[in-house]
Amino acid sequence: MRSATVPPPRTPRLGRGWYLAAVLSAVLAVGMCLLGWRQADQADRIEAHPVRVEGVVTQLPTGGGSYSAVSYRVGGQAHTAAALPLADGTKVGDPICLEHAADDAGAVRICGDTYPQPVGVGLARYSVPVAVALFLVCVWRIRRHRRAIAVRTGQGRIATTVAFAAGALAEGMPAITDGKRSRRKRRAGGRRALH
Template identity: 75%
Template sequence: MRSATVPRFRSARLGRGWYLAAVLSAVLAVGMCLLGWRQADQADRIAAHPVRTEGTITQLPAGSATYSAVSYQVDGQQRTAADLWLPEDAKVGDRICLEHAADDSGAVRVCGKRYPQPAGVGLARVSVPVALLLFAGCVVRIRRHRRATQAFRLRTRGRGRGARISTTVAFATEALGDGMPSITHGKRSRRRRRGGRRALR
């Protein structure tokens, strides 16, 4: 029982791991697709009716958790765009040319650039195919795991039935072996008694 339970536990844990990896890869692929689609949509809207303005760099990226920030003014309102493309020698307080969509001042990009956030688009282009390949690999592994689990269950059932049949046969043989001598002994004793009576007569 212990040897059968341990592989079953390992198999269940392995199957959950592949399911979790498939879900995470699917979520990553969908998220990166949405990011790329949003960037492409904003780029198309800006290119349709671009409005030029001037922005000021207020923050530079200082690590993986921080992004650049550029503030600009549209219709008397101060707005901020994050993670835009900036030149390598950019400094806080530098002025930079921007253009935004006429119908959406939040869709803004640096002049001369196609996408508002080129780094995000590049990340989406790389991560989406990788996530899809990972998801496909997880699906293949999950199917193989299901087939192996079904085969293991069939083997276990067959062994269980064989063990039950052999146990039943063993019990029946043992019972017959124990009962036969008493039955035979009883018949012999009756015959002897009848023969003895006839001899006495």
């Protein structure tokens, strides 16, 4: 008697979106952390030794992905600062008061501001916790799925082992009983011959 093999239970598939979301959220968290750290570092360096210069607005943000641009000169060299928060009503060619770090002319902010790009700092403050929370949710979901796969695989192996053992036992039973009967017959026949 042959026993039918029990197929292992089907494991639910986890979409690739969870893995993609985990990677993207981790990249977003790291990128925003670096952006916030860079802004804070530049603000600290400017605050340590601020040097005031006068800049000129050369470009205004148009809303199509372009940023504002302010040109200024430090030590006879021309520099350009992008994405500075300009006041409403600013026009191209207007003078702008700027502060830059004494040891780095590229670290520049508008006079009176704390950070070179306050919008980036605010974005980092809100986006980093959201990205970290999303990353943790994705990791939790992936780990839960893998545990479910491990449990289902273990149950499938146990069911297959039990099925094989039951089949082997069922196939072996007639041989065992036939052997006992044949021994009984031999013993009974031997006793009759003696009598």
